Amino acid sequence: MNIFTSLFTSRAVATLSALVVILVGCGAGIWQLNRAEQKILLGESLGAKLQMPILNVNEDDLSLEQAAERRILARGRFMKAEAVWLDNRPRPIPEGGTGAAGQSGFYLMMPLKLDGQETILWVNRGWAPRNNENRIELPPVKTVDEVVMIEGVAFPHPGRVYELGQKDDIKASPRIEQNFDLALEAKHYGWKQLPFILRESNSLKKDGLVRNWPSPTNGVDRHYAYAFQWFALALTGFLFWLINGLMKYRRELAANGDRG
Structure with a gap:
């Protein structure tokens, strides 16, 4: 059994679950960054107009x-x-x-x-x-x-x-x-x-x-903090999936070696 089969083919449910967590985390993190950018642009626009x-x-x-x-x-x-x-x-x-x-x-x-x-x-x-x-x-x-x-x-x-x-x-x-x-x-x-x-x-x-x-611009720092949390969740989901897959692969290699 090769590593691709061990990580993906034999772990379809785990892979799909990890993919959902990664997509949700990255999507929510990007949305929070966009909200922060919108507030910054709004603050700059308001600040410029207040000088008029x-x-x-x-x-x-x-x-x-x-x-x-x-x-x-x-x-x-x-x-x-x-x-x-x-x-x-x-x-x-x-x-x-x-x-x-x-x-x-x-x-x-x-x-x-x-x-x-x-x-x-x-x-x-x-x-x-x-x-x-x-x-x-x-x-x-x-x-x-x-x-x-x-x-x-x-x-x-x-x-x-x-x-x-x-x-x-x-x-x-x-x-x-x-x-x-x-x-x-x-x-x-x-x-x-x-x-x-x-x-x-x-x-x-x-x-x-x-x-x-x-x-x-009130709340911009909070949006950045939320974005960090969502990206951290996505990274954690990926690392959990990868580490468990590698451990499974090593166990399979050891098991095959014992039978040999």
Whole structure:
């Protein structure tokens, strides 16, 4: 019996199992590396756009392409009654920051009626913790009634979480939602609104909200660690298959020699 027969032909099940482990490990490792690369590219793009001149939505009618990831100024009045609380959102912790990163809470989405216009800009005002004992109790947040000037960064949406089914209508207040759909809001209210949301940047404002937004590159090291673990699993599967095959081959050689 030659070594090829000992390693492959007589060990079809073991070979197939090892192949599955290797393919899964390498595939998952490559996916983790790709996710890290995507975050790095996103961080570089955002960093470059943040250095560009600030835009003012009260002066220019901006498209999503023009505004995306750019710094934005907006002057208007918040519409408290139409607030949307996005559930199951983790506390934002910046790179190198400390805090209860695993703490769950809400993003507060609130429409801002632009000063002197009928146009609406949806603003992600920040994060607030939820009451774990009473899950429908909303956290106390201060909202001024007068016209305010806010600054933030424009995004297509505030981020999405997994949700069963597709929402096609808006329910009564208070609105606690899993996700936020700009098109659905415009259809429901029938108002003119800008095609992006503004993630407010002022982390010093004392209104009960947290705005320590993390960098897009947060978690890159974790992706590299996960990739290493998956590649290590693939290598372990291959070495286990190879070593056991070689040991089997040596036993067969010894057995054949004894019979000779």
